[in-house]
Amino acid sequence: MKIVAVSDTHMPRMAKALPPALVQELADADLILHAGDWTSPEVYDMLAVYAPVQGVAGNNDGPDIVERWGYRRIVEIGGHRFGLAHGHLGWGSAAQNAYAAFEEEEGISAIVFGHSHVPLLTAxxxxxxxxxxxxxxxxxxxxxxxxxxxxQSVMSTYQHGYYSSKV
Incomplete structure (x- = not known):
């Protein structure tokens, strides 16, 4: 199963359309996770063309997005429990705030978050x-x-996709 994770799209202020490199990955996605700061409900429509979308709201999202998604969500996928949180609620770093959004007894195996705009993979x-x-x-x-x-059956792999803009 291929899951594409995105965050902090800030559309349409930062982009009018999804970047081609991201669209290429979305083409064969089974699920899309958005970790907040959509800033426009239309971003959901752009993503949903490719695969089912789950997400949360971020600090730059309006009441319509907050009402639809909330600030915290647990998504069960292939025997894994993924926590989604933007990472803005609290006094620590985005990673610390996202981690604190979930309790140990919830059995979360991974947390997808955003807010900092800085790619990170840690435990x-x-x-x-x-x-x-x-x-x-x-x-x-x-x-x-x-x-x-x-x-995969008993293993998850995480990776970042990077691309450079052509200015």
Whole structure:
């Protein structure tokens, strides 16, 4: 199963359309996870053309997105429990805030989050923390990015996809 993880799209301010490199990955996605800061409900429509979409709201999302998605979600996929949180609620780093959004007894194996626009793959207490960065708003990063999660029978692999804009 191929899951494409995105966050911090900030559309349409940062992009009018999904970047071609991301669209290429979405073409054979089984599921899309969006970790907040859509900034427009139309982003869901753009993504849903490719695969089912699950997500959460971020700090830049309006009440319509917050009402639809909430700030925290658990998605069960292939025997894994994925936590989704933007990472903005709390006083720590985005990773710390995302981790704190879930309780140990919820059995989360991985948390997909955003907020910092900085790609990250790390672990805390046996939980994988994965930030795909941003495919449309790289801020101080060298390249734009998104995430790919591949689920196999007993193994998950996480990787970032990077691409450079042509200016």
């Amino acid at each position: 805390a207490n046996g939980v994988t923390l994965f930030n795909p960065g941003s495919a449309t708003d790289k801020r101080r990063q060298e390249r734009f990015s998104y995430g790919i999660i591949t689920l």
